[in-house]
Amino acid sequence: MQSFDVVVIGGSVSGAPTAMLLARRGYKVLVVERQAFPRDTLSTHFIWPRGVSYLNRWGLAQQVFSRTPCYQKMEINIEGISLVGSIPLRDVQDRFQQLHRNSEAVTNFYCGPRRFFLDELLLNAARDAGVDVRESTTCTHPLIEDGVVCGVHITGPSRKSETVRAKLVIGADGRFSNFVKQVGSKTVDLRPLSTFAYWGYFSGIEREELAIHKRGRVGTAIFPTSHDTHMVLVYGPTAWWEDFRKDTEGNFFKTYEFCSPEITELVRAGKREEPFKACGTMPAFHRELHGPGWALVGDAGSFKDQVTAMGITHSFRDAELITGYIHYALSGQLTMEEALSEYSRVRGADYYEYFDLVCRTAEMNAYTKAELEFFHSIRNNQKQIDQLISQFGDTLPLSNGEPASGQPEKDVPECISNFDTQFPCYLVNPYMVGQFDSFKQPVAV
Numbered sequence: 001m002q003s004f005d006v007v008v009i010g011g012s013v014s015g016a017p018t019a020m021l022l023a024r025r026g027y028k029v030l031v032v033e034r035q036a037f038p039r040d041t042l043s044t045h046f047i048w049p050r051g052v053s054y055l056n057r058w059g060l061a062q063q064v065f066s067r068t069p070c071y072q073k074m075e076i077n078i079e080g081i082s083l084v085g086s087i088p089l090r091d092v093q094d095r096f097q098q099l100h101r102n103s104e105a106v107t108n109f110y111c112g113p114r115r116f117f118l119d120e121l122l123l124n125a126a127r128d129a130g131v132d133v134r135e136s137t138t139c140t141h142p143l144i145e146d147g148v149v150c151g152v153h154i155t156g157p158s159r160k161s162e163t164v165r166a167k168l169v170i171g172a173d174g175r176f177s178n179f180v181k182q183v184g185s186k187t188v189d190l191r192p193l194s195t196f197a198y199w200g201y202f203s204g205i206e207r208e209e210l211a212i213h214k215r216g217r218v219g220t221a222i223f224p225t226s227h228d229t230h231m232v233l234v235y236g237p238t239a240w241w242e243d244f245r246k247d248t249e250g251n252f253f254k255t256y257e258f259c260s261p262e263i264t265e266l267v268r269a270g271k272r273e274e275p276f277k278a279c280g281t282m283p284a285f286h287r288e289l290h291g292p293g294w295a296l297v298g299d300a301g302s303f304k305d306q307v308t309a310m311g312i313t314h315s316f317r318d319a320e321l322i323t324g325y326i327h328y329a330l331s332g333q334l335t336m337e338e339a340l341s342e343y344s345r346v347r348g349a350d351y352y353e354y355f356d357l358v359c360r361t362a363e364m365n366a367y368t369k370a371e372l373e374f375f376h377s378i379r380n381n382q383k384q385i386d387q388l389i390s391q392f393g394d395t396l397p398l399s400n401g402e403p404a405s406g407q408p409e410k411d412v413p414e415c416i417s418n419f420d421t422q423f424p425c426y427l428v429n430p431y432m433v434g435q436f437d438s439f440k441q442p443v444a445v
Helices: 015-024 049-057 061-065 089-100 115-128 178-183 238-259 261-269 311-330 336-361 369-377 382-392 419-427
Strands: 002-009 029-032 074-078 081-085 132-134 138-145 148-155 161-171 187-191 195-203 210-215 218-224 229-237 277-279 284-287 294-296
Touching: 002 015, 002 148, 015 029, 015 115, 015 311, 029 115, 049 061, 049 089, 049 311, 061 115, 074 382, 081 369, 081 382, 089 311, 115 132, 138 161, 138 178, 161 178, 161 311, 178 294, 195 238, 210 238, 218 238, 218 261, 229 238, 238 261, 284 336, 311 336, 369 419
Parallel strands: 002 029, 002 161, 029 132, 074 210, 161 294
Antiparallel strands: 074 081, 138 148, 148 161, 187 284, 195 229, 195 277, 210 218, 218 229
């Protein structure tokens, strides 16, 4: 029977870097991955500057940049009010200093690599660090002695069962984690309201950087990704999904025309390179993160809606955070229980305020007139735009932003001052009753 310091269940964006970082510290690590790589997976696959900073700290960013464009500036467009900015490098440095006590090699670039490329890169980096990687292998059930997880039973491609022992087993097998069920981790917070997402990959689009457009209760996003393609996405309330899917491609373009007519023309002129992908519902949750002999990272521990595309960035955060505390335990500085409790506490302090923001955003409520007046008032204030983007990208903590400066503008466009009169039509499901054409044109500012 083989023994390891740590067994990681799942070799994707949370499991592979967790294993890699532990192996780089000299620990004996096994990764059990049920699939064979490369493989694609449903994912918005956008990586915010916080996430790219981890890749850079691990020496992997340049390999990603060689296959995927990276940028600093982005556009967030709300009811036609265009806010273009970037996350200040100082905000990234401050966040890493607060969480990890050092800000070495952080960056304020973002990118969106495809998962079949990124996941294989991370798993190969784990191999290079000395991790024993078993692909096409399943954890059938944990090995439990006196109530403590002390290993796993696994079955590989040959169908032969094997038992391995470990000082800790980490579940990194995603939001539908089997390991979670096996160890009995409880859901401590569940948010059922979510978005649907429908997206494709188009070549021939000449547009740089990320653009997010939101109007009413629907939104769009577009950014360059791998293989000279753009990821092009629409999203809205999950309650509208069943009607949206009655004419998915037609409704895809109707949504784009409603939110961003100028980008719609670019997408129509491009070529879709593969079938559309879809996810109809994404209820968010937070689970118990550890127990006797086990811990969770990434979506296995907490999952949130795609609406802010923060999943990969937080998976990387978990990997670096938990490996530091595991090192304290395995080197005798803390007991394993103390180390995992501290991991859970620190992760929660870094995470939960933003988790709540994502869940509220995923409700896809239309903005109010007061909110539009605020966005309009900061449209020429670069510092405030960058602050807004930094908070949306979970870099500047929500409670740390400076209040808006200056007085509200007296002269705002009529489409904003009269916004309450058109608000009720935003509550109607346009995919059910075909109401897109009855909506007014976006705000012109």
